[in-house]
Amino acid sequence: MDEVAFVPVPTLPALTCSGLRKSFRGGLVLQDLDLDVAEHEVVVLIGASGSGKSTLLRCINLLEELDDGTILLDGEHITDPRINPDTVRRKIGMVFQSYNLFPHMTVLENITLAPERVHRRRRAEVEAEASTWLERVGLGDKAREYPDRLSGGQQQRVAIVRALVNSPRLLLLDEVTSALDPELVGEVLSMIKDLKTEGMTMILATHEMAFARQVADRVCFLDGGRILEQGPPEQVFGSPQHPRTRQFLRRIIEAGRL
Template identity: 80%
Template sequence: MTLTDQSAQRPEPTPDPGPGLLACRGLRKSFAGRPVLDGLDLDVAEHEVVALIGASGSGKSTLLRCLNLLEEIDDGTIHLDGEHITDPRIDPDLVRRRIGIVFQSYNLFPHLRVLENITLAPLRVHRRDRAEAEAQARELLDRVGLAEHAQAYPDRLSGGQQQRVAIVRALVNSPRLMLLDEVTSALDPELVGEVLSLIRDLKADGMTMVLATHEMGFAREVADRICFLDGGRVIEQGPPERVLGEPTEPRTRQFLRRIIEAGRL
């Protein structure tokens, strides 16, 4: 079994306005009258890794939350596997079974052991057999080097270990799409590598991912495409070497110049 067993049955597709696994058209989202997403378009092909970069407030995290239906969009459409998942008639809980999301703050339940954190959703939401759910969880923990910590509480783990547990918890439902929101930004520098190594493994397994990151070196290495967000829109996108090395948009060049000056590229 790989980290990304994607054998789960897919729903019957409906007409899709764009190619690939994910298609976003004209997404708009405002908070207190301030636009955060302003007509954003994005397509993601199956098995593609897309890195979202941009200054704080450019809309990266809001976009990920909208993709997982944690935030309701004001306008636009999102299609997953050809299904219009922002249709008001769609059950968001059924959609979230196909989308895993991991935040920078881990969000593990402190009163539950590692194994219990991972199997909570499969047992309570998906009504899976306990023995089957625990066997899969243990196999994934073994794959990420945490098998011996299955009965530990989260506060007994390092930050990097907790983040790997959070990623395994998202993977246990065999999602079609993984969303990663600055998953290394809360870690000490020496712990970043172990999380990035896991994400590389996910890429090797063929997992489709959209990740927001300030780690430009990592984005260059793991992403198939980089999208630079500014003002709630994708204003430049392309292969990492081109976007990071020879950006065409003045706003992208300005952003990267500041990244270079800060020693982060």
């Protein structure tokens, strides 16, 4: 009997962005941007302010409506206008640079609000999951505290737990350390490194170049709403090919941030 050759079935990217265009007040912020993210991959977006990093993340999470282009999550067209955005956001966690915690709610209430009210999950189930996450990130004793009793680093870790409590398929992090005092940055970055080790698929926008170099599987340099260069961190940071990337990194080095 002839042997049948094994042909591996190609796996779909976890996320596919094709031809994304977005403008504000007539100015293009994303210009025909394409990006694939593989399962378990950590993609870090770098670039100057206004280059389109945050807008890209907001479009992926359907917080901004695209002018053109498509976004697929596990092959599903999530930018189809017939799709319920709340259903999509249950699969995508997003963490912002400002913590966006409700000051009149405890840590536990902040984490469980959306799963209970929006996604109609049972309170006991969500509270148990939230408590497990808080223990994992060293905040198990803070569940009944109010946000103003926490440090900035602790508040940001709570915000990340809030994004993780629905077991998202994809985690988006937008400059999550930019509002922190320097001594508090490390505890948040350590949490993100742990998530990478556990295989979480992530897209991060950051100005922390040293951290990007450590955690990224792939670095994408954005300029003018386009990805001008992308590759492994050792290539992008060590031997950038595009003149604009070299110029950007030279300024970062001169500022002592790499």
